[in-house]
Amino acid sequence: MNPDERRGQPAIDGVTLDHIGIVTTDVAASVALHRGQLGMTLLREERLERPGLEAILLGLGSTRIELLAPFRKDTPVGSFLERRGPGLHHLAFRVDRMPDAVARLVAYGLEPLTAEPEPGLGGTSTIFFHPRSANGILIELVTPATDAEDR
């Protein structure tokens, strides 16, 4: 199916907002604001050596906030922090069928940052698309750990 035919198709099935990614230089202050003031719940904390960051997942109803605190500059998130400062970083959409969703967005013109989805927080499978191909938004697709075995 070529891109023009895909444009006429219904949208990807079962898309939900998985989380909003936020880059911070001060985890304690960010947690104090989002958890202590805005009432989010602490869901998960992980230190990830390869992407060089602490990741903290907070829940707010059906939505989640992912705080990312890079501890190295020579990483994608560390580089973002150097260039842009702390703030909103990415939007992650949960999809039921990762291979179909990736193929669909690639055919539409979005540029994946990796050749294949990679392991994410908590055993998920994730892939990012370059903001220049998505109207300035760094978009992540994510599938839960159980679905990742399908690909």
Add this chain to the structure above:
Amino acid sequence: MNPDERRGQPAIDGVTLDHIGIVTTDVAASVALHRGQLGMTLLREERLERPGLEAILLGLGSTRIELLAPFRKDTPVGSFLERRGPGLHHLAFRVDRMPDAVARLVAYGLEPLTAEPEPGLGGTSTIFFHPRSANGILIELVTPATDAEDR
């Protein structure tokens, strides 16, 4: 109550994520991606003369995306676009009781951009807080139109 006492209080009651604000230079392309590919539904379109922007509200489950396309540079969103380019702009949290929530966040140290909440999209009441006071995030509080009469 002083700020230190507030820090020990439970969080603001009833906070939910109302929407994610996105600045775009190309409404058609943004709608095509978010609606056509990611399956969001078109909820509202408005042209707002005072803030100088087109606003388009898209729904995705319980979450919403607000696309903002400024048509003037001499406005807050137009200025943001000039400085930062298109992309993620703000997080809006819905609160049940606006006066209490504002007092609480001001006491915590967040800097409101206006002295009082102002009319927002669709008859809502909204107030923004400066990113420098909120770890880099432009935070909006919003109450539905019906609640705005309480303040």
